[in-house]
Amino acid sequence: MLDNNKIKAIIFDVDGTLRDTDDEMVRSVELFLLKFEFLISSKKAQTAARNIVMRMENPAQVILHYADKWGWDKFIHQLIHGIRCLLRPFKNTKNFQTIEGIKPMIIALAERYPLAVASAGDEKTVRAFLAQAGILEYFTCVATALTCPHTKPFADPLIWAALQMGVEIENCVMVGDTTVDMMAGKNANTQTVAVLCGFGEREELEALNPNLVLRTTADLTDVLIPS
Known part of the structure; x- marks a missing residue:
């Protein structure tokens, strides 16, 4: 209590x-998947995107924890920044939810x-x-x-x-x-x-x-x- x-x-x-954040990430992944529309429908892309995001969260937290513990935190955060830069064309970073x-x-x-x-x-x-x-x-x-x-x-x-x-x-x-x-x-x-x-x-x-x-x-x- x-x-x-x-x-x-x-x-x-x-x-x-x-x-x-979860809805923002889902939309970003969905837009990325839609670039491969010849392989996946828009409806399936939305479902797949949400599943990907929900399954990524806990492993990502574990990776960050051990990166911090072992002194790799700066490298990992630089890697995350690079991934975000790759996804930037698929999201509106000025419109946070x-x-x-x-x-x-x-x-x-x-x-x-x-x-x-x-x-x-x-x-x-x-x-x-x-x-x-x-x-x-x-x-x-x-x-x-x-x-x-x-x-x-x-x-x-x-x-x-x-x-x-x-x-x-x-x-x-x-x-x-x-x-x-x-x-x-x-x-x-x-x-x-x-x-x-x-x-x-x-x-x-x-x-x-x-x-x-x-x-x-x-x-x-x-x-x-x-x-």
Whole structure:
């Protein structure tokens, strides 16, 4: 159970938590597959794209974790950047999708708590999304893939964010949509809130015993600011 009285700051993941990344990725892969329309129909391309994205997420998180652990993180992030550049012609990078209800939630929470971001994404993309969503100004700090020696699920970016916000790490809550977010929170000794609007499945998230599981991130407003 979430102990509201203990919370003095909130740390958010971005992809799947604030940003509707899965739909963006599905559309990018779908457009790529449609280049081979002589092999696959548009209907099958959409289904195949969603299956590919959903199956890629957990292996990708595992790869990033061990890359970080073994000191390959810069190489891996350069490789990911190269892949994104190849996919860029198939997507509109200026039109990020925001999970419904995020902006009013962030505005309401920022009146009561300092807020931070802890993302495994690259800084340029993360800040571009936050700016387009109109919420960048509400965050005290933004930790991205290379901000700290190690990224999630290590505790480093969460501890760094707590320091920037001037609060003890145990008084923070980590909000995210994947097992990596939950592990990062556990490793940093924060409370954890799992959301089901991103890549993580309820069963795998609940296996890590988060303090709370929400249908979508925007529901956090009702939990922390009761009417």
